[in-house]
Amino acid sequence: MNCSIPGWSSRIATAAVVAGALLTGTAFAGSDFDLNGPAPNQADFRAISKDLVAAYSYKALGPAEATGITGIGIGGYATYASVSDDDAWQRLTGEDVSGLAQAGLIVQKGLPFGLDVGAFYSSIPQAGAQLVGAEVRYAILEGGIASPALAVRGSYTQALGVDDFDFSTYGLDVSISKGFAFITPYAGVGYVWGTTDPKGNAALLLDKEDVDQSRFYAGVRISALLIGITPEYERIGGRDIFNVRLGLAF
Numbered sequence: 001m002n003c004s005i006p007g008w009s010s011r012i013a014t015a016a017v018v019a020g021a022l023l024t025g026t027a028f029a030g031s032d033f034d035l036n037g038p039a040p041n042q043a044d045f046r047a048i049s050k051d052l053v054a055a056y057s058y059k060a061l062g063p064a065e066a067t068g069i070t071g072i073g074i075g076g077y078a079t080y081a082s083v084s085d086d087d088a089w090q091r092l093t094g095e096d097v098s099g100l101a102q103a104g105l106i107v108q109k110g111l112p113f114g115l116d117v118g119a120f121y122s123s124i125p126q127a128g129a130q131l132v133g134a135e136v137r138y139a140i141l142e143g144g145i146a147s148p149a150l151a152v153r154g155s156y157t158q159a160l161g162v163d164d165f166d167f168s169t170y171g172l173d174v175s176i177s178k179g180f181a182f183i184t185p186y187a188g189v190g191y192v193w194g195t196t197d198p199k200g201n202a203a204l205l206l207d208k209e210d211v212d213q214s215r216f217y218a219g220v221r222i223s224a225l226l227i228g229i230t231p232e233y234e235r236i237g238g239r240d241i242f243n244v245r246l247g248l249a250f
Contacts, residue, residue, distance in 0.1 A: 033127040035164040035202040037094040042206060044088035045196070049209040051089075053194035054236035055081035055100035056124075057169040058133050058155030061230050061245040063177030063186040063221050065149035066139035067110030075228075075247015077120070078103040082240050100124075102131055106245065114139035114151075124159075133157035148178040153190075164202040169194040173215060187218040192236060213237035226250065 035045075061077055080101045083089060089097035104122025111117060116137040123130055135155040143149025152174045159167040173190025192215050197208040219232030226248050234241035 033093065033129065033162050033164065035092050035198070035206070037090065037092045039091040040202075040205050041091070044085070044092050045198075045206045046209050046211070047085045047088040048083075048092060049194065049196040049211050050213065050237050051081065051083045051085075051100060051239065052167055052196060053169055053192055053211045053213060054239040054241055055079065056102065056131055056157055056159065056167070057192040057194065057215070057236065058120075058135055058153075058157050058171050059232065059234070059241075059243045060153070060173070060175060060186075060188055060217055060219070061106065061232055061243055062108070062219075063149060063179070063184045064139065064151035064175040064188070065143040065177055065179070065184070066114045066151070067108060067116045067249075069110050069112050071110035071250065073106075073108040073247055073249040075106055075245045076103070077106050077122075077243065077245040077247075079241060079243045081242075084239055101126065104131070106247070108135075114142050127162065129159055129161040131157055131159055143177065143179070148176050150174070150176050153188075163200065165199055166197040167195070171215070173217075175217075177221075182223045184221040184223070185218070186220070188216070190215045211237075219243070223249070 059079055080099055082099050083097055086098055102122040102124050104120055106120040108116055108118035118135045120133050133156055135153055137151050137153040139149055139151045141150040155171040157169045169192055171190060171192040173188045175186055175188030177184055177186030192213055194211045198206040213236050215236045217232055217234040219230055221228050221230045228249055230245040232243040
């Protein structure tokens, strides 16, 4: 696999810098997600729904190769996503929002027959909310010294602690990777589906939004003994997302 395609290297490097700042708590952008802005309307609600799906869908954060029945990975991760229309956020929430962030913990466990399962829990500090999610991944090709790995993944995320709407996403993607010594570049494509459903007073003004968007991502796992860092760039529905994971693999 070749990560020398123009723009990939710089975007993955940007992912490491931007999302790395998130891990140290220095780059959170703010909104409490309360829909009490001065001029709520359905078009703006759809726009922020697309932003939420891009920011809070399940992140790959690793190569396609199977972990193996004895394998387990544990790490911390962070993500930062740009928003497409900060004016929409201002009208809906009454706050200035340029990006959406999260930081949390992720764990993955290998199973027989090329299967892996994973789950995460993260905090959305600027919203006082949490996000949970899970994945099931199957390695169609488990990969080896001379051959790449190929995997398909199904994923789910659910927001907790948001007062004015319920939010969840589903995802399906296929990824490919090939290791070279301590470096394993990877890339994937897929689709994400999300639902943002107003509740309480917000439900009197706004209708539920169902969003579906295409997805592309590329990253690289850099390993040293049991420790690995994984910067990743992602593009969902015209939005840039920068992700990073730092963790242990056994």
